[in-house]
Amino acid sequence: MEQITRMPLGALASNCYIIAADNKEAIVIDPASSAEVLNFAELNGLKIGGIIITHGHYDHFAGVSDIRSATGAKVYAPDLDREMLASAEKSWAWFMQGTEFKPVVPDKTFSDGDKFSVCGVEFRAMNAPGHTAGSCLLFCEKLNVIFTGDVIFEGSVGRTDGFSGSSRAMQKSLSKISALKGNYRLLCGHGDETTLNAEKNLNPYLNEL
Numbered sequence: 001m002e003q004i005t006r007m008p009l010g011a012l013a014s015n016c017y018i019i020a021a022d023n024k025e026a027i028v029i030d031p032a033s034s035a036e037v038l039n040f041a042e043l044n045g046l047k048i049g050g051i052i053i054t055h056g057h058y059d060h061f062a063g064v065s066d067i068r069s070a071t072g073a074k075v076y077a078p079d080l081d082r083e084m085l086a087s088a089e090k091s092w093a094w095f096m097q098g099t100e101f102k103p104v105v106p107d108k109t110f111s112d113g114d115k116f117s118v119c120g121v122e123f124r125a126m127n128a129p130g131h132t133a134g135s136c137l138l139f140c141e142k143l144n145v146i147f148t149g150d151v152i153f154e155g156s157v158g159r160t161d162g163f164s165g166s167s168r169a170m171q172k173s174l175s176k177i178s179a180l181k182g183n184y185r186l187l188c189g190h191g192d193e194t195t196l197n198a199e200k201n202l203n204p205y206l207n208e209l
Helices: 035-043 062-073 079-085 167-178 194-203
Strands: 002-009 014-020 025-029 047-050 072-080 108-110 115-118 121-125 136-140 145-149 185-188
Touching: 002 035, 014 035, 014 185, 035 062, 047 062, 047 115, 072 079, 072 115, 079 108, 108 194, 167 194
Parallel strands: 025 047, 047 072, 072 108, 145 185
Antiparallel strands: 002 014, 014 025, 115 121, 121 136, 136 145
16 A cells, blocks of 8 residues: 655745555655655665646746756646646745745646546546636546645645635636535645544634535
8 A cells, every 4th residue: 555754844834745656656746855755765775666746836947957867757737737837936836945946847747637547546636727727636536635736635625825826726626626526635845744524613704505
């Protein structure tokens, strides 16, 4: 069974997730820096085979360029946030003070409803705009988890005042989340993990719907 490690990185303690598969391949999700991720992989005998970006803010992809250079891993990202991956201004790179901006051109992009496999692990993307146009939920049914990026947190949701952000779009996304079936673990872009049921019951932004 795949193992998931959470690693808060960078100036904003953005959650990077490393999925270690049985075949010793690893998937890295939202790395804000590279050194810690590469060190973890080396210490655990893992080969990084894929990197996934949940949305186009630099605190979620600042480490991608160096990890790709070191490992040759393929990069997957939301198609609607491609523009942000190339722009320091649009990706809010200034939040990562002291970190050189390194743009990223993904090897593959995904859109709403797309299913794709990384290192043998299946993902399904659900577009959930509001924080950014390309913000998404990434479902991994095998592990019963959703990687939420900055769409939803424990008791809160992502801000909507950046490039391509929209409070109206966020409300629609939250309505979609509220209608989801099942009780997934929610692995968020910042803070602790939670569950879908807990957020439906306790998150005031979902309770208002």
